Each structure stands twice: as C-alpha cells, then as structure tokens.
Amino acid sequence: MSAPDKRAAAGDLPVTAGRRTADGRLVYRMVAPLVIWWGWVAVALFGLGDLAVQGHDLLSLRFGLGVLTVTGVVYACTLWPRVLAGESGIEVLNPLRRFHIPWSAVNGIFLGDSVEVQCARPAPQKDKTVYSWALSSPRRARARAQLRGLRWDRGSGSRPASYDRLPEPARQMAKAQPAEVFARELARMAEEAKARAAAGAGAGAAGAGAAVSAAGQRPETLTARWAWQPLAAIVAPGIALAIAQLIR
8 A cells, every 4th residue: 555645734843853953954864774874883893893803814804895885885875864954945965965955946845755855946957856865755654654543543553642632733743754744844944934035025026936036146946966975985995995806
C-alpha cells in the first residue's frame, strides 16, 4: 500500500521540530542516519586500532585505506546530509551536492518519497524540484503511520499513555512521521517569509515566487554547487588506496 504525494500543510507548530544552531538557523535531519554513522565509527576505530597494533605490512595499509574510503562514503550518506532553514532560505545538503534556495524562489514544499522543494527559476530555465536525501519518507512507511494513527483515534493499538489529554495539534504531530512534521514546518516558514517580503515590498511588488527588487535586480533563484567536504572524504583516501594497490 502506498500513499499519494501530497502538499505539506502549513499548520501551526508552536515548537520547532528542528535543532537551532548558534547562528540561528534550524537543522532538520533524521535520527537513524546518525545512529548508523556512530555505529560505523565505532567499528572503524576498532578495526584501525587493531591494525595499528598488529598490522605493519602493505596489506594492512590497503585495508586501513579501504576502511577510510568506506568511512567517507558513510559520512557522505549519513552525517553530512541535512536541511538548514534560516532567514535567507533553505539549504539542502545532499551527499554530493548542496542547494541554496531563497524563500522567494520556493514555489512549494511537498512530501513524496522525501521532502521535496519545488523551486522557481527565471526563464528560459524550467522550474526544478530539489529532493532532500536527509528527509526521506517512504510511502509505505507513511501509510503504516496513517493506519497506526487511525487505530489510536479508535482507542485500539499501543498508543502513548497521555494521548487522550493531548491537544489536537500535538496529536497530529504524534501520529505523523518526522519527515511530515519537518515538511509542515518548512512550508509554514516559507509562507511566513513570503508574507514578510510582500508586506515589506509594498503594493507595487510582485508577491508570487521570485520577486524582482525595486532596484531592478534579477530575482533570487536556486543555486547549486558540489559538496566538497564529503567529496574530499571519499576521494582523498580513495586515491591513496588506488596508489597503494599499484605498489608491489
């Protein structure tokens, strides 16, 4: 059973679901990738420690470089990916790419197999959808969560002890998957940012999507670049491993 794509509702969320950083931005990510990362770090440290004590030959060097290369891949797929939201817009960090999307360029935030940000781009470019690796939300898992929520509302199934005493917004959050909660909050932030921009621009400003400033500047738009940190974490030990393989 799969759930259809749906637009994230901009409901009232009194408490942020993200983690606030020192610069005031909010970080959105899942818990499972962090658990995988730290589990792998423990395994890698154990293996490298054992090599440092017992292994002092070329084969051990190759094995150690292989562990470091795999660690770079795990880092790129677990610890690095996240979504950052601040005053200027959303930054989506995927394993090898990072996207900065100004609020004015956000056409909508949707929930498919992950949190998806639909971005406006100036002609002749077509609009682009940015898929967040960090905020994945498989349709089957969402369907199971919806069925579980229906059972909770009917009073059946294993539900939180205080569920009946929770206000309705809190109940909705308890039944939703984390990615759905994140999508709702990001959608609310996008609408609030556009409302502030429209109010500040006055009656003569364009209020839908990418707005052109009074000075005649080009509208803000999506920018994308390579994510050099995870790339370096993979490529550097990978090159060293390739060189070690050539040594006889």
